[in-house]
Amino acid sequence: MKIFAFEPTRELTRFDSRGATIGGVARASGAVRVSLLQLAADAVVGAHPAASPQLFLVVAGSGWTRSGEEPRSPVAAGEAALWDVDELHESGSEHGLTAVIVEADAIEPLARPRL
Numbered sequence: 001m002k003i004f005a006f007e008p009t010r011e012l013t014r015f016d017s018r019g020a021t022i023g024g025v026a027r028a029s030g031a032v033r034v035s036l037l038q039l040a041a042d043a044v045v046g047a048h049p050a051a052s053p054q055l056f057l058v059v060a061g062s063g064w065t066r067s068g069e070e071p072r073s074p075v076a077a078g079e080a081a082l083w084d085v086d087e088l089h090e091s092g093s094e095h096g097l098t099a100v101i102v103e104a105d106a107i108e109p110l111a112r113p114r115l
Helices: none
Strands: 002-005 026-039 043-049 054-067 073-076 079-083 088-093 097-109
Touching (some): 026 043, 079 097
Antiparallel strands (some): 026 097, 054 079, 054 097
16 A cells, blocks of 8 residues: 655636646546545444555545555545555544545556655
8 A cells, every 4th residue: 555645736727716726636547436435433444455446535534544454554635545456455534534536447646655
């Protein structure tokens, strides 16, 4: 599992826009599925293998992710976990979170891995 941190990259000014920034999240190819996941306080999505490469992008709140038996890695809004196909993974939150999940044949995050 890799953890990525996303930051807005530029101001959006077209179409009389103001107070908005935009930045890329990922490039995906092949069959693509995008889902919205909401975790309540103390929720867990149990360990299961990824059916395809999967990007777990937290858009609100915070929580944790992990791969296999690795220790939990904290994630918060603006950060994402990326799992490979068949990678055993789970996620959860103590206080609740909302995440966008992108599943595709291939995913290339448009961010640098978090150190």
